[in-house]
Amino acid sequence: MTAAMYVPQFFVRQKLTMMVNRYDITMANPDGSEGQLLAFAQQKRFAFKEEVTFFSDESRTHAVFGFKARKKLDLNAGYDVTDEYGQPIGYFKKEFGASLMRSTFRIEGPGYAGLGHERSQLVAVLRRFSDVPFLRFHFDFHDDAGNLLMSSDRKASLRDKYTVTVPDQRVDFRVAAAMAVGLDALMAR
Template sequence: MEQLSEYLMTQKITPLVNRYVITPPDGGEVLAFAEQKRLALKDELTLWNGEDRTRKLGGFKARQVIDFGATYDVTGPDGESVGAFRKDAKASLVRSTWHLTERAGATTVGKERSVGVALARRGWEVLDLVVPVIPVPPVPFVYHFDFVREGQPVLSVERKWGIRDRYVIRVQDPSLDRVLALCMAVGLDALQSR
């Protein structure tokens, strides 16, 4: 996989799976492709080099069946661990917070940049649950996650405004494993509402 500092991830929702296509920022050739089954008891995702699935790049898998604070192990193409990530359920009540652990043990904390956007998104989701008779259209809130280690930016994932889900993934720390970074970005979209 190319060691770029920026990627574009586009999601396509289908009835049974979420599809993710990762390209360079200009939208050129596909660098990575993944599908995540919806409503699976144990979340798992494989990252491939393209839609033809000729070469496995890595993936993630939950350690246990559905859990709000589940840990997801991330592996490279050979199945060897490259790190893990987990959602901090308590901190996520106000602003979604994730912990990203690299193979060497360094931990990075990622949070939604805007508390206001986080609260507005939660309010919209509650409205949809409380008043199910009135169809509440999905609002594509723009959110931005910043991952920081010891005060230094490591990774950011920004959802762009628009009808289709598009994300700009920026890897600010060149030593961050790209499979780990891309799996975290896909996980933010696929697992965020859990």
């Protein structure tokens, strides 16, 4: 089964501003360069209930999908990913018990469920016990059978930039983009 919106590879680039975290999500061209804008996301900082809305462009006139915490001020909250009409299309959650030494997230959508871990245990430990600002970290998400659902690779740069690869056609672009932005926003990158 192929997702309603399947994109095999895209980029997420964070823009730094004073009051909000902003993200551009762009298509990856076949040559690896950045292509068309797929979505523009904005997250208010210091919100009591985490919520990120994705728009078709920076004018923010047309919301196309988003994610929102199920509970307020709960470190163990799950996040529902919804389409432009508010209908659920996926879910993700940080697994705090499993994340003590290596961050772990659960991701779910129609026809699949899996876990994502930081690829490197060493980088995970360094992130927790040092203040290296440009530390690269990567997440791989596998289903229960061990198949790769998606991966998010942080590139070495002044601003956070990620390459997101989605080899599993069951994973909707909107869920993958929400998870990729969630990794950055929820881990306070």
